[in-house]
Amino acid sequence: MNFALAVYGAPYSSQASGSALRFARAATAAGHKIERVFFYHDGVTVANESIVAPQDESDLPTEWTALATEHQFELAVCIAASLKRGVVNETEQQRYETPSATLKQGFEIVGLGQLVDAVINAHRLVTFAA
Amino acid sequence: MTSKKILFLLRSPPYAGSQAYETLESLLVTAVFDQEVSVLFADDGVYQLLKEQDPSGIGTRSVGAGLKALSTYDVERVYASTASLEERGVPLGDVDLAVETLDAEQISALIAGQDAVISG
Numbered sequence: 001m002n003f004a005l006a007v008y009g010a011p012y013s014s015q016a017s018g019s020a021l022r023f024a025r026a027a028t029a030a031g032h033k034i035e036r037v038f039f040y041h042d043g044v045t046v047a048n049e050s051i052v053a054p055q056d057e058s059d060l061p062t063e064w065t066a067l068a069t070e071h072q073f074e075l076a077v078c079i080a081a082s083l084k085r086g087v088v089n090e091t092e093q094q095r096y097e098t099p100s101a102t103l104k105q106g107f108e109i110v111g112l113g114q115l116v117d118a119v120i121n122a123h124r125l126v127t128f129a130a
Numbered sequence: 131m132t133s134k135k136i137l138f139l140l141r142s143p144p145y146a147g148s149q150a151y152e153t154l155e156s157l158l159v160t161a162v163f164d165q166e167v168s169v170l171f172a173d174d175g176v177y178q179l180l181k182e183q184d185p186s187g188i189g190t191r192s193v194g195a196g197l198k199a200l201s202t203y204d205v206e207r208v209y210a211s212t213a214s215l216e217e218r219g220v221p222l223g224d225v226d227l228a229v230e231t232l233d234a235e236q237i238s239a240l241i242a243g244q245d246a247v248i249s250g
Contacts, residue, residue, distance in 0.1 A: 006248070008149075041148065041153075080152070081148075111159075113159055115160075115248075116165065119248070127248065129250075130149075
């Protein structure tokens with residue numbers, strides 16, 4: 001089965017990102033494919049490279065990028081949702097002249113069309129609400 | 131491109147953060163991709179339907195004005211939960227948008243007939 005995941009909740013404020021990560025880990029371990037993980041709404045903040053995870057809690061941003069690298073799927077961050085939450089890549093940092101780029105390596109800033117594309121190409125969309 | 135039946139299940143109130151407006155944006159983008167889009171307003175999402183919304187005092191965009199774009203994007207399957215409307219005291223007289231009301235059984239059938247449900 002080919003899954004698209006949508007993650008709406010911010011890490012550490014909501015269980016969405018942690019649950020989605022564990023789902024993705026279980027799905028890939030069982031031989032399923034992840035088409036794309038699409039972070040939307042507050043979910044985009046997981047891509048903020050300045051996040052410092054507490055020592056005794058999951059480092060969600062890094063665990064996401066490690067799993068995505070291992071299983072070759074995309075961590076897509078909605079551009080409209082991320083700009084207003086301070087998650088910018090170098091292109092957007094230059095365009096809007098913000099103090100620094102904040103996007104963690106391994107995440108991609110994309111348009112909403114990539115959510116539609118994932119839904120069209122996957123067998124199932126699984127949403128992790130805030 | 132493959133055309134899929136995609137239901138947007140709108141359950142968020144219009145002005146409790148960005149969720150309602152952002153979900154509306156994803157709905158309109160999906161419609162541009164020539165998918166078979168339906169919309170169901172349920173739970174607090176029915177508050178999005180109230181006419182004459184004026185959020186100018188809270189510095190945010192009007193969800194009500196955004197919803198007027200649905201017909202422009204050829205989104206014509208627009209539904210609302212009868213129970214949610216009744217529970218929240220939202221009469222259809224306070225709704226500008228043309229919506230078809232559905233009971234629980236009809237909502238189950240609507241959801242069962244979709245390829246994907248995007249909630250927000």
